[in-house]
Amino acid sequence: MRQIRSDATDVDLISSLRQGNQHALSILYDRYGGLVYTLALKLLDRRDEAEDLTQDVFLSFWKQEKFDPTRAKLSSYLCLITRSRAIDRLRSRQSEQKSIERLQQIVVPETDLPTLLDSATQAEEQSIVRQSLSTLSEHQRDVLELSYYRNLSQSAIATQLNLPLGTVKTHMRQGLIKLRQLLQSQIG
Amino acid sequence: MPKSISEEEQMLAAGYVLGHLSASEINQFGAALANNPELQAEVDTLQSAYDKLPQGLPPVTPPPGLKAKIIESFAAESIANPIVNSIIDSSKSTQSEIAPTSNQVFDWGRILAGIGLLVGGLLAFDNFNLRQELQVAQQINPQAVASVLNQPKSRLLTLSTKEDRIVGNILFTPGNWKQIIVSAKNLPPLPVDRVYRMWLELANGQVIPCGEFKTDDHNSIFIKLNATQKPPAGVKAKGVFITIDKSNDPLQPTGERVIQGTI
Structure with a gap:
């Protein structure tokens, strides 16, 4: 087995990790630990839980053999x-959430994340x-972020922003289409 | 947007990704998706854009100790790797969603039960290779692992080759060198007439033999060794190293040091 370099590809690192190489885990953490922790904290809004979830994600994702790093981007998969796991934790916190109902509908693809x-x-x-x-316009950004991070339904977003439901729908769809175009323009 | 997709279809695709469509719209759109690969590709790309949102968050630096905690937990899982992982894998259909957390990093009961199962399973067969593995498995009494793990001061030490390639870990309790659990994979191949020997090196330069071993057919080990002498009172251990020696060589740490772990 060759020594792992810090600039090794994600594919090589995951392969090494699956063979039990902890240096590979160390490099992957340096690469993505901040992203996972940042998202966990944004979703859970508690440092202790965010820390625990980050640990959970890093100790378990590489065991999911259905995840093929040659066909899907690791950063997307980790997010x-x-x-998905934040949903479970929010669910266990209980009470409120109509918002969670919406998140429950999210399917986590196991392979072939788009590109x-x-x-x-x-x-x-x-x-x-x-x-x-x-x-993006401020409204477009706000509605997308409320949808992703707060898990609010369209009507809840409309109430929160004091906007008509139809306007919220339009902002969300147009915002997403614009974001997709902007991101694609960076690779095309 | 691909030319064959209308603006209306694109808005519907965005609504589909965002979960805005009514049941009847979903049915209608689903049928269109099935017959239009470009529309499906558009949905995938919109989903990908939505999934990129977290990349735009202002980064928050994780707590400084988190990385070490994760690596430590990973090492704890790896300690029983060579033999136990296959047992875990075989039951993965029921276990794949079990995620270790800080409170439930490693299900030792399951592992120890697995080791017991392995030993029992091996006893059921009778061929040379399996008997060789059995000898290794019998050396690692599950109670030995449990007793070391139960020590509040038990520690894991990484074993690395000279090229700094990590090959495994040892589990031990500082001050008590009677039980050293050694787990390693992908060890350098051993010539037929050679053995590995492990040595405990003390801060005063003294070196204590801990035992010798050969690997299994996959160049792996999972064994228990013990220091043959008790270190003098007050003298701390510096680390361990492993040499390759001829089996009839005198018990002196003169062989090439191929693996080591520093405390």
Whole structure:
């Protein structure tokens, strides 16, 4: 087995990790630990739970043999897993959530995640997404973020922003289409 | 947007991804998707864009100790890897969704039960290779692992080759070198007439033999060794190293050090 370099590809690192190589895990954590923790904290809004969820994600994702890193981007997969498991934790917190009902409908794909920014590094990807989001109108950005991070339904978003339901729907759809176009323009 | 997709279809695709469509719209759109690969590709790309949202979050630095905690938990899982992982894998259909957390990092009961099952299973067969593996498996008494794990001061130490390739771990309790659990994979191949020997190195330079072993057919080990002498009171251990020696060589740590772990 050759020594793992810190610039090894995700595919090589996951392969090594599946053979029990903890240095591979260390490199993957350096690469994606911040992203997973940031998302976990945003969703759960508690540092202790975010820390626990990050640990959970890193100790378990590589065992999912259905995940094929040659066909799906690891950063996307980690975010999906983080969000999916955050749902479980929010559910266990109980009470409120109509919002959770919506999240429960999210299916976490096991393979073949679609391909936007596949060739970008993690830092490049973050920079591109941030820049693209800043180009959306404030309403478009707000409704998408309320949908993703707060798990609010369209009607809940309409109430929160004091906007007609139809306007919220339009902002969300147009915002998503614009984001998709902006991201795709970065690779085309 | 592909030219064959209308603006209306694209808005519907976005609504589909965002979960905005009514039941009848979903049925209608689902039928269109089944017959239009470009529309399906559009849905996939929109879903991908939505899934990229977290990449736009202002990054928050994880707590400084989190990485070490994750690596430590991973090492704890790996300690029983060579033999136990196959047992876990075989029952993966029921276990795949079990995710370790800080409170439930490793189900030792399950592992120890698995080791017992393995030993029992091996006893049922009678061929040379299996008997060889059985000898290794019998050396690692599940109670030995449990007793070391139950020690509040038990520690894991990473074993690396000279090239800094991590090959495994040892589990031990500082000050008590009677039970050293060794787990390693992908060890350098051993010539037929050679054995591995493990040594405990003390801060005062003294070296204590801990036992010798050969790997299984997959160049792996999962065994229990013990230091043949008790370290002098007050002298701390510096680490362990493993040499390759001829089996009839005198018990001196003069062989090439191929693997080591520093405390």
